[in-house]
Amino acid sequence: MDMGQETELKFIGPEEALARVRQKSLFRRFARGRKAKTRAMHAVYFDTETFALREAGYVLRVRNEDGGFVQTVKSVNGPDLATRVEIKVNVESLAPDLAAIPDKAVRRDLKAALGGGTLAPMFSVEMRRTTVLLTPKRGTSIEAAFDVGAIKTAGDKPSSLPVVEFELELLAGDANELVACARGLTADLPLMLFLQSKAERGYALAADAAEAPVTAEDIAVTDDATADVAFRYVVAHCLKHLLGNWAAVTVARDPEGIHQMRVALRRLRSALSLFGGPFRAALSKLEDEVRWVAGVMGAARDLDVFQEDVFRPAAEAHGEDDRLLELATVVRTRRRIAWVHVFEALESERFRRLVLELASATFAKPWLDATIGGDEAIEPARDFARRRMQRRYRRAVRLGRRITELDAAERHELRIKLKKLRYGLDFFRSLFAKQATQKFLKRLSDLQDTLGRLNDAAVANALVEEILNENGDGAAAAAIGYAGGLVAGWHLGHARLRVRQLERRWARLAKLGPPWR
Numbered sequence: 001m002d003m004g005q006e007t008e009l010k011f012i013g014p015e016e017a018l019a020r021v022r023q024k025s026l027f028r029r030f031a032r033g034r035k036a037k038t039r040a041m042h043a044v045y046f047d048t049e050t051f052a053l054r055e056a057g058y059v060l061r062v063r064n065e066d067g068g069f070v071q072t073v074k075s076v077n078g079p080d081l082a083t084r085v086e087i088k089v090n091v092e093s094l095a096p097d098l099a100a101i102p103d104k105a106v107r108r109d110l111k112a113a114l115g116g117g118t119l120a121p122m123f124s125v126e127m128r129r130t131t132v133l134l135t136p137k138r139g140t141s142i143e144a145a146f147d148v149g150a151i152k153t154a155g156d157k158p159s160s161l162p163v164v165e166f167e168l169e170l171l172a173g174d175a176n177e178l179v180a181c182a183r184g185l186t187a188d189l190p191l192m193l194f195l196q197s198k199a200e201r202g203y204a205l206a207a208d209a210a211e212a213p214v215t216a217e218d219i220a221v222t223d224d225a226t227a228d229v230a231f232r233y234v235v236a237h238c239l240k241h242l243l244g245n246w247a248a249v250t251v252a253r254d255p256e257g258i259h260q261m262r263v264a265l266r267r268l269r270s271a272l273s274l275f276g277g278p279f280r281a282a283l284s285k286l287e288d289e290v291r292w293v294a295g296v297m298g299a300a301r302d303l304d305v306f307q308e309d310v311f312r313p314a315a316e317a318h319g320e321d322d323r324l325l326e327l328a329t330v331v332r333t334r335r336r337i338a339w340v341h342v343f344e345a346l347e348s349e350r351f352r353r354l355v356l357e358l359a360s361a362t363f364a365k366p367w368l369d370a371t372i373g374g375d376e377a378i379e380p381a382r383d384f385a386r387r388r389m390q391r392r393y394r395r396a397v398r399l400g401r402r403i404t405e406l407d408a409a410e411r412h413e414l415r416i417k418l419k420k421l422r423y424g425l426d427f428f429r430s431l432f433a434k435q436a437t438q439k440f441l442k443r444l445s446d447l448q449d450t451l452g453r454l455n456d457a458a459v460a461n462a463l464v465e466e467i468l469n470e471n472g473d474g475a476a477a478a479a480i481g482y483a484g485g486l487v488a489g490w491h492l493g494h495a496r497l498r499v500r501q502l503e504r505r506w507a508r509l510a511k512l513g514p515p516w517r
Contacts, residue, residue, distance in 0.1 A: 006074070006086040008169040009182045009359070011191040018146050018166050021191070022132075026184045027144070030134035038130040041065075041149075045124070045202055046096045048117035056113035058106070059199040062094050069094055073106060074199070123153045123202035127163050133171075136181050140173030144185075151202045161205050163198065166191055179360040186356075190347065193355045195240045211252040213260045214244040216267065220430045227384040228377040231271070231279050232362045234427050238268035239358050250346060255304045258342060262301050265294040268358075270423040274388055277376045282366040289354045296345045300338035302459065307331050310460045314490035326476055327483035330467055385428040386516045392421045393514050403506045404499075408458050411502075415451035418444060428516075436515035443512055447505040454498050460488045 021027055022036075043063035047053045053060055059074045068090055075085040087106060091097045096119055101107040127149020134142045145167040152160045168185070170178040196204075204210045219237050221230045242264035248257025272280045272287050280287065311331060315324050345351055367377050376384075396417040399410060406414065422444045429437045464484025471477045 006169065007175055007178065007363075008167055009178060009356075010168075010194050010197075011166045011182075011186055012164060012194040013166070013189065013191040015148060015164055017189045017191050018148070018164065020189055021144075021166055021185050022146070024185060027132075027134070030136050030142075030181065031132050031144075032135060034133055036130050036132045038128060041125070041127055041129050042094075043125045043198075044094055044121045045199055046119045047122045047203075048114065048119065050117070051122075051203065051207075052113045052115065052117055053110060054203055056109060058110060058113070059197070060096055060110070060119075061199070062091060062096055064094065071096060071100060073101060073110070074197075076200075121154045122206050123151055125149065125151050125163065125198050125202065134168075134181065136177055137173075140177045141171040142173070142178060142181055143169045143171055145169065151198060151205055153202070153206050159205055159208075161201055161210055165194070175363045176360070179356070179364070182356060186352070188349060192246070192352055193243070193359055194246075195243050195359075211247045211254075213248040213254055213256040214241070215260060216241045216264065216426070218429070219427055221381055221428060223382065223431070225381040226377065227275070227279075227379045227381050228365060228368060230381040230384070230428070231275050231367070231377070232365065234271045234275075235268065235358060236362050237427075238264050238271060239355060239362075241267070243355060246346070250343065253339075255301075255308075258297055258301050258304065258339075262294065262297040265290055265297060266419070267423050267426075269294065270420045271427060273420065274392065274424045274427070276388075278367040278369070279377065282369065283358075283361060286354065286357055286361070289350070293345055293351060293354065296341050300335070300342045302463070303331060303335040303338050306459060306463055307335060310456050310491065311487055314487040317490060318486060321483075321486075323479040324483045324486070326479035327464070327467070327487075330471070330480060331463075334467075381428070382431045385424075385431055389421070389424050389428065389514065389516050392417070392424055396421055397510070400506050400510065403503055408454075411451055412455055412458065415448060415455060418448050418451070422448065425515075432515045440509075440512055440515050443505065443509045447502070447509055450498055450502045450505055454495060454502065456491045460484065460491060464488065 041063060043061050045059065045061045047060065054076070057076045059076065060071070061074075062069055062071045064070075069092065071089050071091045073087045087101060087103055089100045089102060091100055098107060098110055101110070127147050130146040132144045134144050136142065145165075147163055147165040147167065149163045150160045151163060152158055166186075168178060168182055201210065204212070217237065217240070219233050221233055225233075242261055245257040245260045245264070248254045249261060268290055269287070272283060272290075307328075311328065315321075315328070318324065365377075396414065399406065399414040399417065402410075403414075422441060425432075425437065425441060425444070429441070461484070464480065464487070467480055468477055468484070471480060
């Protein structure tokens, strides 16, 4: 029986990149002459048809190891992006045995989650694993694993996903040494930090959603957490949301994937602003990089929105018109170019370094450095959240009180403030009364939706003006100008109704009051 925490960093990429890691002089130096060991592995993951264990935050598998069978229970999320609770125990066969789990609390949780349901194989992982023990320095031991194989679902319609992963697991030493090792071994190679475990990929495959966009998961900040712990969870949450949409963008080419990646980056930037103080100061260089990739994503997303939500309804309302086609063609071309820039950014060394450094920050905790005001980081999270959220709320209320007098620019400013307020409440929602928080978030979301629709005309005007400046004079420019005016006019025609709706929705939110008081 083995109980403990698993601390690892995992990367995905082509097999050729895995081979190049082993060829690096740094890898050979860390291996210190040790030979690699390769073995075939077969693991089966169990759950109910409704994924009851997964919903409860656990993964259960049985795998062949050293001529026997080992059952492993893992927590879905750990205190940082590299660490998860892991409990191993030998069992008699390739079938689960909950009674063998030594931890009574975990055993009780799993049985409660099952609720009388039946465990069945959901998917399996079949692969060849090659491992080498690395010792970068005295007192530090890291297992390097190279996995190549496939995840396969059970059932009448089996499907599969390839597995090509490079994993570094800390066996002894400091987690910062794990990051330093990862930096050196993956530098200049097309290996991306990957936060989805094989289990998560298997569940997605079983649900026929392996390349589907994912939304942000809930964050559960405990009552006894400090601001430091809360911030670590928030950064981990945002990074997982970002990378969880990697396949949706790079493989499926799904516009919703870009939207979700952009949302993840916005939430991360909002968190840096909300927590401020030592947290923001410690990650100032990374914040610049987050701003860079957010800009690339934003350019593509704005064109996606213009094409589908701004241009299309207006064009459909006016029927066939060749002058509309001219603008549509230009927008499609710009959109294709913007998407190319997204792919280039996501496949760049710059982006790969960014996500690795963000992940490492969740356990290096540089904001605890007293030289940059680390004392604030150990304040109780609930007190910290109330103070910071109230500050954001007051800023929004100053504008909202003049809701009927706001011009387009001020409405856009209010929209941004409310979005930041909603993100902040999403981060801290577990610390406040559930019903009051849900009600406030619903009214906040409704208000944002109206403000977003009012912003459509402003977006249309700005983009059309930019296109006109690039196309100069002539028939094409005239057609684009006409089409742009038509689209903007169509949205302005709906603005009056939305302004009235905005007033009503602001009144409902203001009457409710914030749940953190």
